[in-house]
Amino acid sequence: MQQGYLETTKNVYKEAAENPNVGLCCTTTPVWQLPGLKIPKRMLEMNYGCGSTVHPRDLVNNPKILYVGVGGGMELLQFSYFSRQIGGVTGVDIVDEMLEASRQNFLEAEKQNPWFRSEFVNLVKGDALHLPIEDSSIDVAAQNCLFNIFKQDDLKKALQEMYRVLKPRGRLVLSDPTCEQDMPQNLQDDERLRALCLSGSLPLKEYIKMITDMGFGTVEIRAKRPYRILDPENYETAELIFIESVEVCAIKDPMPEDGPCVFTGKTAIYYGTDECFDDEKGHVLLPNQPLAVCDKTAGALKVLNRNDVFISESTYFYDGGGCC
Ligand SMILES: C[S@@+](CC[C@H](N)C(=O)[O-])C[C@H]1O[C@@H](n2cnc3c(N)ncnc32)[C@H](O)[C@@H]1O
Secondary structure, three states: OOOHHHHHHHHHHHHHHHOOOOOOOOOOOOOOOOOOOOOOHHHHHOOOOOOOOOOHHHHOOOOOEEEEOOOOOHHHHHHHHHHOOOOOEEEEEOOHHHHHHHHHHHHHHHHHOOOOOHHHEEEEEOEOOEOOOOOOOEEEEEEEOOHHHOOHHHHHHHHHHHHHHEEEEEEEEEEEEEOOOOOOHHHHOOHHHHHOOOOOOOOHHHHHHHHHHOOOOEEEEEEEEEEEEEOOOOOOOOOOEEEEEEEEEEEOOOOOOOOOEEEOOEEEEEOOOOOOEEOOOOOEEOEOOOEEEOHHHHHHHHHOOOOOEEEOOOOOOOOOOEOO
């Protein structure tokens, strides 16, 4: 039998499919507006995500795209904008009403976007915990604001499923709330709050560890933004709880022997008098040229204790160009 909170989640999203709720997952992330892309009003009202998983740089070489937890379909339309082929994007959702609502939204999108056809998106009923998708068949898999709802064992399963369906070097793009404070147990156990993406979030480090423990060899933190406040007036909490939202890309690269490369936006700058500084582990720093480094490399450079290498703090805004 399915756990109660997963049933509650289905009911919350059945309701959100039938009665769009603009405030459900408020975010400061601007919605991608692209030349020639028109997002139907109802689709926009059903934007239940907390960041963006659509990054043009992931979408070169005609990738096969999977999107889990379809919502109103906005990000599938945005992915289709780049892929523009029949069945280029597969959307999986467990809620019939959500699949139907997104189907209607795609028909409306077809009317408003001459380049778009509903057949570009293949909608499939299925569970994130048992994806109806073949092994090693996907180049880019995305989920936005669904995995944070899952309790840890289920989150593990959901990540395992994404790992299974991705091709080697495939990319898992995620957006979820995270929280650095201890989420009170009563809020974690509140099935509705959890389903609304308000009380299931993990600290960023734990979230990333769940991902790297699954075997993803490279992880990029692409964005981190303020998301919500749970205040004692409105929620059963003694202290104010601050929730952020993150955008993360996990790459199914082989796991390096010395552990995963996690890029949080740290940069190394060599400012000495030699032609360059070579750590003999594959990182060559040219004078006064910033090199994005993963946290592991940043740590290794730091312990050298040199007075001609500067390591910046994490920006949580990493968009490529790294060392490993
Ligand atoms: C918070 S909404 C996010 C929707 C969409 N990703 C967006 O950004 O607007 C969560 C979505 O996941 C779906 N969902 C809930 N439980 C699921 C499960 N176990 N497997 C697949 N989809 C699920 C819901 O129906 C809903 O569409």
